[in-house]
Amino acid sequence: MHADPIGVLTGAHFIDGDHACSEGAIAAGCRFVAGYPITPSTEVVERIAERFPFVGGVFIQMEDEIASSIAIQGAVWGGKKAMTVTSGPGFSLMMEHIGLAAMTETPCVFVDVQRAGPSTGLPTMPAQGDMMQARWGSHGDYQIIAIVPNSPQECFDLTIHAFNLSERYRVPVMMMMDECVGHMIERVVIPSADKIEVHNRKVYDGPKESYRAFETGRDLVPSMVKAGDGYRIHVTGLTHDEKGYPDMSVSAQGKLVQRLMDKIRIHTDDIVMYKEEDVEGADVVVVSFGITSRTAIPAIEQAKAKGLKVGHLRLVVVWPFPEKRIRELAGKVKSIVVPELNMGQIVYEVERCAAGKCNVVSVPHAGGTVHQPKDIFAAIEKSLRGT
Amino acid sequence: MPRNEIKIGGFGGQGVILSGYILGRAASIYDSKYATMIQAFGPEARGSACSAQLIISDEPITYPYIVAPNVMVLMSQEAYSKFSPELAPGGILLTEEDLVATHNLRADVRHFSIPATRIAEELGKRLVLNIVMLGFATALTNLVGRDAARNAVKVSVPKGTEELNFAAFEKGYEYGLQLREKAPEKTFA
Numbered sequence: 001m002h003a004d005p006i007g008v009l010t011g012a013h014f015i016d017g018d019h020a021c022s023e024g025a026i027a028a029g030c031r032f033v034a035g036y037p038i039t040p041s042t043e044v045v046e047r048i049a050e051r052f053p054f055v056g057g058v059f060i061q062m063e064d065e066i067a068s069s070i071a072i073q074g075a076v077w078g079g080k081k082a083m084t085v086t087s088g089p090g091f092s093l094m095m096e097h098i099g100l101a102a103m104t105e106t107p108c109v110f111v112d113v114q115r116a117g118p119s120t121g122l123p124t125m126p127a128q129g130d131m132m133q134a135r136w137g138s139h140g141d142y143q144i145i146a147i148v149p150n151s152p153q154e155c156f157d158l159t160i161h162a163f164n165l166s167e168r169y170r171v172p173v174m175m176m177m178d179e180c181v182g183h184m185i186e187r188v189v190i191p192s193a194d195k196i197e198v199h200n201r202k203v204y205d206g207p208k209e210s211y212r213a214f215e216t217g218r219d220l221v222p223s224m225v226k227a228g229d230g231y232r233i234h235v236t237g238l239t240h241d242e243k244g245y246p247d248m249s250v251s252a253q254g255k256l257v258q259r260l261m262d263k264i265r266i267h268t269d270d271i272v273m274y275k276e277e278d279v280e281g282a283d284v285v286v287v288s289f290g291i292t293s294r295t296a297i298p299a300i301e302q303a304k305a306k307g308l309k310v311g312h313l314r315l316v317v318v319w320p321f322p323e324k325r326i327r328e329l330a331g332k333v334k335s336i337v338v339p340e341l342n343m344g345q346i347v348y349e350v351e352r353c354a355a356g357k358c359n360v361v362s363v364p365h366a367g368g369t370v371h372q373p374k375d376i377f378a379a380i381e382k383s384l385r386g387t
Numbered sequence: 388m389p390r391n392e393i394k395i396g397g398f399g400g401q402g403v404i405l406s407g408y409i410l411g412r413a414a415s416i417y418d419s420k421y422a423t424m425i426q427a428f429g430p431e432a433r434g435s436a437c438s439a440q441l442i443i444s445d446e447p448i449t450y451p452y453i454v455a456p457n458v459m460v461l462m463s464q465e466a467y468s469k470f471s472p473e474l475a476p477g478g479i480l481l482t483e484e485d486l487v488a489t490h491n492l493r494a495d496v497r498h499f500s501i502p503a504t505r506i507a508e509e510l511g512k513r514l515v516l517n518i519v520m521l522g523f524a525t526a527l528t529n530l531v532g533r534d535a536a537r538n539a540v541k542v543s544v545p546k547g548t549e550e551l552n553f554a555a556f557e558k559g560y561e562y563g564l565q566l567r568e569k570a571p572e573k574t575f576a
């Protein structure tokens with residue numbers, strides 16, 4: 001399916017990442033946004049509030065982030081595509097409802113424009129400190145998808161992708177932006193609506209008597225109906241059976257949680273997304289994501305100029321993590337260098353997958369600005385010592 | 388064109404951010420170059436010296452912040468005191484003649500000034516001083532072409548004010564061109 005032209009501002013724009021994210025959401029078909037504006041994500045909802053009246057959308061400025069993150073789920077069960085937008089402190093408040101969205105398989109998008117934490121931290125400055133929180137922040141076992149853009153153009157493209165993935169797999173999808181990318185203004189090209197692929201949730205339209213809200217086929221993703229269509233549905237955060245009714249048994253728990261995990265795991269090869277450059281034959285590979293993938297490039301160029309064989313693997317989708325590819329690489333290279341605007345989070349995943357087969361070097365940064373390329377360069381050089 | 392780093396500074400309300408935005412838009416939309424603009428957010432953006440940071444290049448821009456600006460456009464005394472020490476040696480310094488007294492002007496920079504406020508007032512609106520400065524900067528650098536800058540002005544200013552802004556741009560541009568012709572050093576950023 002293609003995007004509805006009504007929401008697509010085709011043309012070349014000079015806009016920031018936050019505004020590009022709003023345009024991506026609108027192009028993807030999002031027509032409900034609830035949020036509690038917070039720096040540095042405010043511009044996303046500002047633009048949504050301005051644009052929604054012209055595309056038939058509803059934006060509500062809620063009383064807080066807890067309310068925002070549940071309001072969007074109501075809208076989704078009412079048939080809309082919906083998202084909420086926040087930054088670290090608000091993201092923390094939303095954790096409970098990320099679990100609810102995972103448990104009730106409610107497709108929705110959470111945008112987190114990351115700033116330096118913990119707590120209120122540095123409101124106007126960048127960080128990538130919420131990466132583990134995005135994956136593990138809510139209690140219990142579940143799977144989500146997290147995407148990290150590195151430019152305003154990608155804020156547009158990947159927000160559409162976030163909606164498409166959430167609709168396809170019925171999971172909450174996290175758009176993990178950061179202050180730098182969110183406030184950076186660059187050219188953003190918005191294609192015509194017929195060039196924008198939009199994926200919509202599978203809809204059940206069979207007989208009412210045989211409808212089972214959480215029954216699935218081989219793809220493990222159930223079909224949806226919306227409230228008011230006349231189907232009998234029950235949506236609960238309690239462990240439930242295929243009909244959606246609470247079932248407090250060990251077997252129901254085992255079956256449901258296993259499926260929530262597997263519906264992402266069996267599709268991991270389709271979901272993971274990374275970009276590689278000069279990885280074949282490299283001695284060192286820099287694994288980066290988001291804004292850090294841009295600050296890593298001058299460092300890699302500097303190292304190449306000194307004769308080092310350095311490749312670059314940039315994670316676009318961070319969760320699920322491309323375990324298979326990192327395992328493969330770890331067997332071939334001498335070292336992997338992981339710069340990130342946090343004190344070391346994704347490096348744990350890299351270490352786990354490398355499993356001792358190569359040297360793994362973290363390049364941490366507490367946030368507030370981006371890495372100096374010279375620090376990443378120094379880590380590249382250091383990573384080869386003693387290998 | 389290698390990576391050019393531009394800092395535009397002034398006080399809140401002078402249209403500092405807008406002039407940076409128009410320059411970036413001219414480069415990236417109408418001149419097929421790459422441009423990345425970063426605004427100063429937080430308390431420093433509210434009152435006192437505010438600035439727009441812009442990178443313009445023929446190559447994709449990786450590191451997003453400016454490190455050593457080679458072009459600086461300054462419209463207030465405070466911006467001059469605060470920012471001019473950051474200008475790279477050999478860099479081009481463009482100032483508003485009546486608002487900036489260039490005390491302790493560095494010997495290693497190339498300085499040009501324009502009475503942009505007076506020119507804007509003669510056009511009937513002091514408000515367009517930033518567009519006069521933009522025309523001036525377009526003439527005294529090779530950052531963007533004149534047509535690209537004009538196109539970007541057209542789509543970036545409020546509807547109904549295009550003619551006034553074009554006039555402001557042209558005045559600044561002409562003034563800059565005259566200084567450029569007289570300049571002893573003929574290479575410009």
